[in-house]
Amino acid sequence: MAAAEVHRGARAHIRNIYEKGGTAVLFGNLLKDLPAWLISLVVHLVAILLLGLWYDEPSEDSPSITLATSISYEDLEGGRDMAEQTPEAFEFEDPGAIEMPGNVEVAGAPSRHVDLEPMEVPIDVPDPVGRLPSALTRSTTPLPPAPMGRMFAGRDPQARARAVERSGGTSFTEAAGARGLKFLARHQNPDGSWSLEKFHRSPDCDRTCDGAGQMRNDAAATALALLPFLGAGQTHEEGEYATEVFKGLNWLLRHQEEDGDLRGEGPRISQMYAHAQAAIVLCEAYAMTGDEQLREAAQMALNFIMHAQNTQGDWPGGWRYEPGEWGDTSVLGWQLMALKSGQMSYLQVLPRTFEMAGYYLDRAQTDRIGERYGYQPGHPPTEAMTAEALLCRQYLGWPKDRPGLKSGVQYLLREHPPNRKQPNIYYWYYATQVMRHFGGEPWERWNAKMSETLVAMQEKRGHAAGSWTPRGQGNSSGHAETGGRIYMTSLAVCILEVYYRHMPLYGEDVLEGAQ
Known part of the structure; x- marks a missing residue:
């Protein structure tokens, strides 16, 4: 807290000086007190740096990204007539308070009412007001490709085939x-x-697509749809779908609030999901x-998440539908x-945020070693919550x-x-x-079945060709009909990109030897 006060005081002092004379006052006072030899040294160093920047060694053109696929005209024809669906607000099933069986041992019973001080946002993050970009602009000259962090390296077109x-x-x-x-x-x-x-009302849809979702939240839909494009190495600067990505990112930026909020307009239960998904996209x-146009927006989205983490109650450390609300495992993931x-993108995330999330998971696990997890602490385990929690643990x-982890992987498999x-x-x-990160025989067995299943389930004919039809209701189907065809297709493609995403x-090191 003291450091924050010092930081605010310093910032106020600089602002006061600026109002009285701007940067000239700052630099005038500084130069007045410097010895002549030091001023000369600085001038020569600046000259050397400018000469170094003047010489721009030409670089090879970055490789283009080509997605090899084709859909025949026959496949694009036909389809089913679609009755207009009137989506209604949908609420995810809340398991409610469920009494745990007596033979289930919960590791580390939660202490009652743990109250923690509110977290402060990362230091050195500029005041967001007036700084968040309202839209992207495209550079008139091609920029060199950014060096991706290790976790995103497989998306590079040179490395993808090897991965x-x-x-x-x-x-x-x-x-x-x-x-x-x-x-x-x-x-x-x-x-x-x-x-x-209402995806079927887009201009390029022939209105024969069914599978409209039951949830209204365009922020969630836009973020979910952008995830697989980015996973395939498509960006707003290059790739077959650069225009679509550019337009999608612009839409998110236009709808981001000054405090970083990307929750969008939709049912309360959808909003923190939407924010997290959009934050992933920006990062x-x-x-x-x-x-750099995206850096500030991404950092502010992360700050919003850190502020929204629950720090009080029986199981602090989680997130749910509203900032500060007691958490659940689904939203936390x-x-x-x-x-x-954000961390993999070299943005600022407080270590304490991760520590608190681990504290929540300790309470959500339903056994001594953390093999299985429930929707909330005290709830029985499900396969979906177990998989999500194990990925968080990884x-x-x-x-x-x-x-x-070893036992949990075997349980799922x-x-x-x-x-x-x-x-x-x-x-x-x-x-x-989870299986991809774990590797070995569990991954090989899972991948063989998962890839075969998804490829077989994909629509092959009609205007819906390339998508996945939502099937089932509620938790047991992964909320397929709630999210609809866009939700199903977005997650299915992300799964198929697991080899390099x-x-x-x-x-x-699956990229060893990649050229």
Whole structure:
């Protein structure tokens, strides 16, 4: 707190000086007190630096990104007549207070009413008012490609093919992913957004697509649709879908509040999901391009998440539908992935935020070693919450040989393998990432079944070709009909990009030898 007061005082002092004479006063006072020899040294150093910047060594053109797929005219014809659907506000099933069986041991019973001081945002983050970009602008001269962090390195066009080959991908998974992107691009709204419940009204849709979602939140839809484009290495600066990504990012920036809020307009239960998904998009787009126009917006989105973390009550450290509300495992997973995306993009995230999230997970686990997890502390375990929590544990630093992780992976693989007859896209999205990071035989077994299932489930004919049809209701289906066809397709393509979307956490170098 003292450091924050000093920081605010210094900033006020500088502002006061500026108002009295601007930078001339600052530099005038500084230069007046400097010895002549030091001024001469500084002048010569600046001259040398300018000469160094003057010489710009030419670089090779960056490789283009080509997505190899085609959909025949026959496949684009036909389809089903779609009755107009009137989406209604949908609420996710809340398991409610469930009494735990007596034989389930919960590690570390939560202490009652842990109250913690509110967190401060990361230092050195400028005042957001008037600084957040309202729209992206394109540079008139091509910029050199930004060096991606290790976790995003597989998206580079030079490395992607090697990652697919070494990680278990095939030409079938790549073609299915490319067809999915084509479908998403055809259903973007003119203003750059996507919609869950009215995607079939986009200008390029022939109105034969069914599968409209039951949720209204264009911020969530836009973020979800952009994730697989970024996962495929597409950015607003290069790629086959650069225009679609550019328009989508612009829409998010136009709808971001001054405090970083990206929750959008929609049901209360959807808003923190939407914010986290949009924050991931901004962080990844910044990491992949180095575009400074995105840096401030991404950092403010992360700050909003850090402020929204619950710090009081029986199980602090989580997030839910409103800032400060007691958490649940589902919402926590998306916020944590956004924060980790920011950290991997070299943005500022407070370590304490991760520590608190781990504290919540300790209470949400339903056994001594952390093999399984419930929707909230005191709730029974589910496969979806277990997969989401285990992925969080991996990113929070659990080693591969941690008993809870090893046992949890086997539990998911043994009792909840991919099953086309019981689709659960939400569970598959998280479990596939857990298995990919874990690697070895569990990953090989999971990937063989998961990739085969998704490719087989993809629509092959009609205007909906390239998409995935939502099937099922509620938690058991991963809320497929709530999110609809855009939600299903976005997550399905992200799953098919798992070979290169993020590099494995446990040291496997699938890019070794890539040119």
